[in-house]
Amino acid sequence: MIVDQKLCIGCGRCRVYCPVRAIRLENRKAVIDQDLCTECANCQRANICPKQALVKPALEWPRQVRSQMSDVTTVYRGVNGRGTEEMKTNDVTGRFKKGFAGIAVELGRPQVSTTMRDLEKIAMVVAAHGAEFEECNPITSYIVDKATGKVNPEILDERVISGIIEVTVPIERLRENVEAIIAAADQLDTVFSLDVVCVNNEDGSNDARTILDEAGIWYRPNAKNNVGLGHLDSRREKDVSYTA
Ligand code: SF4
Ligand code: SF4
Structure with a gap:
C-alpha cells in the first residue's frame, strides 16, 4: 500500500486500521x-480516508505473496488466506487417520507478523522429522522441496501477518516433531502456536494426549464437532488437484 502524498491531509x-x-x-x-x-x-478497505489517499498498486512478484x-479477501489457489480448513474439518475430510496426527504451526499474529523465512525454518524442522505437508494449504504451495521444507528463495523476505504450516506425521513420530518445533522457537523472530489433532480411540482415549502427557508437554484439550459447514465445501474436488 502507498499513500498519495498529494492527497493526504x-x-x-488510517493508522489504527493497520x-x-x-x-x-x-x-x-x-x-x-x-x-x-x-x-x-x-x-x-476500512474506507475511512477522507481523501482516498490510500492506493494499492499492482503488486509484482514476489511482493504479491x-x-x-x-489480505482476507484473497483466495489463493482455492484456499482462503491463512487456511487451516483441513485440520478444522477433519470429521468431514478424514484427512488425519488412525495411526497419524496432524500438526499445525501458526506463526505470526496481528501486531507481530512474520516472514516466509521464519515459516521456512519450521517447515525444514518438520520435514527433517518425516512430516508430510498438507497439499491444501497456501504455505505448502511455496515449498519447492518437500523433502527438506525449503521455500522458494525468492520470497523469503516477504512479510505476512501470519502463516500456518500443516503437516501429517505417523503417531509414533509426534513427540519428536513437537519437541523439535519447540526447540526451534529460539530461531524465530515471531510468536507461534502449536496445534495437534488426533482422532479419539473407541474408548475415548486419545493417542496424541498419551504421548504429550508422557513427554510432559502442556496442552489445552479442545474438541470439535462439525455441525454441517464442512459438508458444504464444494471445493473438495478442486482441492484434490491442488499442487505446488
Ligand atoms: S499492512 Fe495492511 S493496513 Fe498496514 S499499511 Fe499495509 S496494507 Fe495498510
Ligand atoms: S486517512 Fe488518508 S488523509 Fe488521513 S492520514 Fe491516512 S492517508 Fe492521509
Missing part, C-alpha cells in the same frame, strides 16, 4: 513502511 485516521503498525505520520503526511506493510489492504497471505 495527515489526519491520521494490524502491523506500518503507518506513521511524518511532516503531517501518512507514510507506510514498505518492509512492515503486509499488503493486507485493511487500511484501504504478502497480499496472498495477508
Whole structure:
C-alpha cells in the first residue's frame, strides 16, 4: 500500500486500521513502511480516508505473496488466506487417520507478523522429522522441496501477518516433531502456536494426549464437532488437484 502524498491531509485516521503498525505520520503526511506493510489492504478497505489517499498498486512478484497471505479477501489457489480448513474439518475430510496426527504451526499474529523465512525454518524442522505437508494449504504451495521444507528463495523476505504450516506425521513420530518445533522457537523472530489433532480411540482415549502427557508437554484439550459447514465445501474436488 502507498499513500498519495498529494492527497493526504495527515489526519491520521488510517493508522489504527493497520494490524502491523506500518503507518506513521511524518511532516503531517501518512507514510507506510514498505518492509512492515503486509499488503493486507485493511487500511484501504476500512474506507475511512477522507481523501482516498490510500492506493494499492499492482503488486509484482514476489511482493504479491504478502497480499496472498495477508489480505482476507484473497483466495489463493482455492484456499482462503491463512487456511487451516483441513485440520478444522477433519470429521468431514478424514484427512488425519488412525495411526497419524496432524500438526499445525501458526506463526505470526496481528501486531507481530512474520516472514516466509521464519515459516521456512519450521517447515525444514518438520520435514527433517518425516512430516508430510498438507497439499491444501497456501504455505505448502511455496515449498519447492518437500523433502527438506525449503521455500522458494525468492520470497523469503516477504512479510505476512501470519502463516500456518500443516503437516501429517505417523503417531509414533509426534513427540519428536513437537519437541523439535519447540526447540526451534529460539530461531524465530515471531510468536507461534502449536496445534495437534488426533482422532479419539473407541474408548475415548486419545493417542496424541498419551504421548504429550508422557513427554510432559502442556496442552489445552479442545474438541470439535462439525455441525454441517464442512459438508458444504464444494471445493473438495478442486482441492484434490491442488499442487505446488
Ligand atoms: S496494507 Fe495492511 S499492512 Fe499495509 S499499511 Fe495498510 S493496513 Fe498496514
Ligand atoms: S486517512 Fe488518508 S488523509 Fe488521513 S492520514 Fe491516512 S492517508 Fe492521509
